[in-house]
Amino acid sequence: xxxxxxDPLPVDDAPLAELHLWPYRSLxxxxxxxxxxxxxxxxxxxxxxxxxxxxxxGLLPFILLVTWAMWAAxxxxxxxxxxxxELLIWNDHLTLTRHNPRKPTQNWEANPYWVRLTRHATGGxxxxxxxxxxxxxxxxxxxxxxxxxxxxxxYSEIREALDRCR
Numbered sequence: 530x531x532x533x534x535x536d537p538l539p540v541d542d543a544p545l546a547e548l549h550l551w552p553y554r555s556l557x558x559x560x561x562x563x564x565x566x567x568x569x570x571x572x573x574x575x576x577x578x579x580x581x582x583x584x585x586x587g588l589l590p591f592i593l594l595v596t597w598a599m600w601a602a603x604x605x606x607x608x609x610x611x612x613x614x615e616l617l618i619w620n621d622h623l624t625l626t627r628h629n630p631r632k633p634t635q636n637w638e639a640n641p642y643w644v645r646l647t648r649h650a651t652g653g654x655x656x657x658x659x660x661x662x663x664x665x666x667x668x669x670x671x672x673x674x675x676x677x678x679x680x681x682x683x684y685s686e687i688r689e690a691l692d693r694c695r
Contacts, residue, residue, distance in 0.1 A: 531675060532683065534690075546690040548616040550683075552674040561603060569596055614671060616687070618694050625661065625669055639663025641694045648684045657681055 535547040556564065572592050579585045613628040618641055627635040640663060647668075649658040655673055657680045662668040672683050 531679065532672065534686070544617040544619050545694050546616075546618040548614075548687070548690075550614040550616075550672050550675065552610045552612055553676075554610065556603070561607075565596075565600055565603075568599060572596065612674065616671065618690055620694055623663075623691075623694075625671060637661075637663075637667065637669045639665075641691055644691060646684065646687055646691065648680070655680075657684075659684055659687075 531553045532548060532550040535549060537543045537545060537547065572595065576585060576588060576592065579588065608630050611628075611630040615624075615626045615628075617624045617626075621640065623639050623641045623644055625637045629635065639661070643664045645662045647660050647662065649660065650656065652658070653660075653670075655677075657677045658673065659671050659680055660668045661671055671687075672680055675683065
């Protein structure tokens with residue numbers, strides 16, 4: 530599950546609810562190593578037939594270029610997926626922090642009593658789009674990278690957490 534609720538610490542200033550969200554990783558780091566190794570092995574098979582000939586030196590740069598391009602694209606994908614959203618809820622305020630991979634961190638604060646959580650069935654960039662709005666006119670998204678079923682479940686869980694804090 531690409532999100533988890535953190536149990537609050539028994540400290541006076543600890544939040545009543547804490548939620549961390551991140552994008553799903555279909556290829557973990559161990560799988561990345563096996564995929565790159567398998568790809569290099571399969572790309573090397575045709576080279577076995579031309580070992581000891583001048584053709585090997587003509588094909589080798591292209592094999593290395595393809596391997597490097599695949600490795601670089603997967604590394605870029607990993608860096609782009611390093612998004613982390615943190616939702617912290619206290620009795621008197623709520624904060625949503627989004628840590629972006631190559632952009633500055635984005636923060637949003639509001640009073641949980643006035644926060645309105647909205648689930649947009651249509652009209653957003655993704656189905657079942659979740660937004661939160663406080664007293665100000667600023668409306669922020671939460672969990673846009675989650676699947677539809679995860680966003681539906683997250684909607685009810687955040688609603689319950691906000692109700693407990695009010």
